[in-house]
Amino acid sequence: MxxxxxxxxxxxxxxxxxxxxxxxxxxxxxxxxxxxxxxxxxxxxxxxxxxxxxxxxxxxxxxxxxxxxxxxxxxxxxxxxxxxxxxVERELMIATVRVPAEERGQVVELTNIFEGKILAVGTEAITVSLDGSPEKLDDFEELLRGYGIVELQRTGRVALPKLDKEARSRVAKGKAS
Amino acid sequence: MTEKLTGAQALIRALELEGVDTIFGLPGGCILPAYDPLLDSPIRHILVRHEQGAGHMAEGYAHVTGRPGVAMVTSGPAATNMVTPLCDAYMDSIPMVCITGQVPTTAIGTDAFQECDTVGITRSVTKHNELIMTADDIPLMVRQAFHIATTGRPGPVLLDLPKDVLQNQMTWHWPTDSDVEDSLPGYRPTTKGHPRMIKEAARLILESKQPVLYVGGGVLKARAADALRELAELIDAPVVTTLMARGAFPDDHPLCLGMPGMHGNATAITAMQKSDLLITLGARFDDRITGRVNSFAPDAKIIHVDIDPAEQGKVRRPDVPIVGDCRLVIEEIIKALRDMLAGGEKQADISAWKSRVSGWREQFPLHYTQSEPGDALKPQYCLEKLRDASPEGTILCSGVGQHQMWSSQYWKFNEPYTWVNSGGLGTMGFSVPAAIGAKVGRPDRTVWAVDGDGCFQMTAQELVTASVERIPIKVAVLNNSYLGMVRQWQEMFYEERYSEVYLSPELPDFVKWAEAMGCVGIRVESPEEVEAAIEKANSIDDRSVVVEFRVDAGEKVFPMVPAGQSNDDVILHPAQSSQREFLR
Structure with missing residues (x-):
């Protein structure tokens, strides 16, 4: 899947x-x-x-x-x-990446490409966030890893059925003992 | 008109309105407020010697009456002492409501005196539990507890009541049935079987050439014994009753094969193994029944009737799963069968199967070797004599171990709700308190507890409760000076290296101990004394009686399917093992 x-x-x-x-x-x-x-x-x-x-x-x-x-x-x-x-599935990720000031632009650019946000900027590090499908977050995380991730937190996914078709449910609506 | 009550008064009144006539319990600090209005209540309180005893008494009461047993104890150590009976009741689906005291709401989480996280500790051993945080919630919570404990798959429910919640004022109100239902949007047990599945089950039954009715404790919980008998006689199929279902079908009925499983009889085990259709009613394919699962009843299709959907497919995938109440489903299956038969369909010929089963029965009756004069007494002999001398309708309770298996094997259970034991959890020490609870529930019946010397020493002090509360039970202690079942496993599977299983031949002195607890004590050491001792015990009505039978420590329970092995490899009694090819 x-x-x-x-x-x-x-x-x-x-x-x-x-x-x-x-x-x-x-x-x-x-x-x-x-x-x-x-x-x-x-x-x-x-x-x-x-x-x-x-x-x-x-x-x-x-x-x-x-x-x-x-x-x-x-x-x-x-x-x-x-x-x-x-x-539809969404997940949120926040990551702090260690990056010297001169290379910071690369991380900012990467974050912009993924349509993420810059949450905080320090002299030697930057904190970014991204929400989206879990696969997109996986890709972003992979790319950030090259710079050196200090801390990273993902929320776990939330999901709702798509509107056009009903979510397939394996379970009957009735309740069991 | 609004009536103000304390939380404690509301609790006791709610219990009265739920029809509670007996509480088994022991007071202490945090539950103290609830014990005050109890003085003015018609509810009988039985003061136990250990909280575990209260729990098992509530279970015994529930076993024989079908009504939920109620236990009430304080916080902390009392609540932890209740964990074993709660788990026991959970495993065996016994309806039970347990009320525990808790430290005041302001002290929760501070490691206060006698505080423990009762709802956290008991979460996985109860069907449901609640910490009640305001007195106004008490009536609804009590109603919910009894509703949940007794409907669907029954089980224990625990209510944890902080001391200040019991002391605070509340406005009395009594929720209606629909209030209760509305307050539990996630609890809707399915009781009626699916009509298509019922038809499908009936079709499989008519097609089967080698059917077996595999009957578990759910049939008793659903009060379905009459329906079961009608179904069995309609299709003329053999019936096995598991350890939890002994008595659900009369042992003296020609279709009854008795108990299957690890210590079941060879016929019951083999009939299941060779069956082409297991009509499974309120049973759960426990490992003690199936042996090694992938070689269990390999050619059998499975109809599985259970009120708990999670049992469907948990161990063995059913061909026809039916979620519902056993009694309602069996009645529907009978109706479907009658309709099909009336419509001209015929049941397959099962006469060859039945004669094969009869052959096994003739070849492999339960067997033990009688002792020679002067030799040690055989435990099976004691049980046969006890069975033959006890009045009809006697309730038999047992602990856990060899004596439990022999009781189930050698007793004739011809009536439902006459057998009380700890099946799933295997709780040593269950017997004496459960028998006391059973006697409270059915004071009209003779109640015998069969116990081992190991089990008896775990909970015997409740005989003081029995004496003080005038609840006369009878206890047969099969004393072989060993933890007998463990000894049997060490003999058979650990090269006779006996590790920590020898108790003591002389200590304790069971007769003196019985007398010290206000009971009559009788010691039996030879076969000649057995009948007279049982007759004497049966004649005493005003006190409890403990009969110690000094029995042969070397006696083992046969047949036996060693744990994790196939039922095909059942170990027969040595005197029968040369005939095992007849089990093909």
Missing amino acids: SNGHPAHHILSVLVENRPGVLARVSGLFARRGYNIFSLAVAPTEDPAMSRITIVVDVESSPLEQIVKQLFKLVDVVKISELDPRRS
Whole structure:
């Protein structure tokens, strides 16, 4: 699919916005031996609900079992598996790159080409940000690496179904025990 | 009119309204406020000697009544002592509500005295848990807890109540059913099976030439024993009942093959192995049943009925998955079968299969070698005598180990809810407290706990609870001075190198110990004494009785499928092993 990781799947999990929900979800992954590749959590348009976007690594365990076990959590209201071809994905990255003043222009140029932003400039370093598809971020990160990355943080991806076609969901809308 | 109550009063009233008649518990600092209104409540409180006992008693109560067992303890160490019963109830899908005290909300997170992260610790061993932060939430949280514990796949739910939440004032209100449902948008168990899948299941059943009904604890949870019997008789197929399902189908029924699995009988194991269709009802393909999974029932198609969708395909991919309540689904399958039969379809001829199964049964009955006069007593003999002398409807509880397997093998379970044991978690020490809880739930029944000497020493102090609370149970301790099952594995798989399994032949003195706890103690050392001792124990109604049977330490449980091996390689009793080609 994307990111050079064919075994990754995106789960969009709608949960009740209550204390401990993230602990329940992450605890379930730990307890059942599933790997989380990335995780992003925030409230939705309905303040009573949060959406957790989980990129799961299913080389170790079938996706179906993950989804079913997640569904058993009382706080989990809905789970959609998003097909990358039928969804829009975005991720944000912030990176500080060590670069002497005379070469700074190259990094600025690179950031402009990728339509990123300059967030801060120091004498020996520059902090840039980029949002976009995870693949685009991978490419940008690769190019920055040549200059020397001091610190880098990515948010993990968030995703929603594309508007023209409905997100393919492997899971029925009904809830399980 | 608005009525003001404390959180504690609201809690006790909510429990009363949920129909709770008994709480098993032990008070302490943070739960103190809840124990005050309990004095004015009709709810009976049973004061245990250890919080683990309260949890297992609640489980025993739930096992035999089908109603959720309730345990209430304080914070910190009391809550951690509850972890084992919660996990046990989670593994065996026992409906249970556990209430723990917590330090005041202002002290949470400060490492206060007797503080622990109860909801964090118990998250993975409960179906659901909640830390209640305001007294106004108590009625809804209690209603949610009972709803979640008893519906779908049952399980334990824990409510953690900070002391100030119990002390604060709230305005009393009682949520309606729809309030509860609306408050749980993510909880909608599926109970009705999919009609297309049910038809498909019926079609496979009619086509099968070698069907087996593989029955698990879900049939008991769904109160589906009658429906199961109707289905089995309609299709005339043999039935195996797992350790969690003993009693779901009568052992004396001609179609009943008894228990399959690691210590199942050769016929039940082999019938599953050779089957072409496993009609799986409320069972979960546990490793103790399947042996090595990739060689389990290789030619069988699988119908899998379970209320928990996550069980479908977890171990073995079903050909026909049906998510739903076992009773409703079985009834629908029966209806579909009757319609198809009425429409002229015929069931495949299974007579050859049935005679093959009968052949195994004749060839491979459960077997042990009777002791010669003067030799040590055989544990199986004690259980046979106990079975034959106990009144009909006796509830049998057991701990975990050899005595548990022998109990399941040698008892005749002809009625549902007469067998209480720790299947999934395998909790040593389960027996005595579970038997006390069972007796509280069914005071009209004789309750026997079969225990090992190892298990008994883990929780025996609850017999003090039984004596003080006047809950007369009977305990048969099969004392072989060893952690017997571990000893058996060391004998068979570790070249008889016995490491830390020898307890003591003389210590403790079980008779004196029983007497010290207010029970009658009886010691039995030879086969001639067995019947008289059991008769005496059965005749005592006003006190608990402990009968210590000094049994042969060398006795092993057979048959046995060694862990991780194929069911095809079941080890038979040495006296039968020369006939193993008959299992083909």
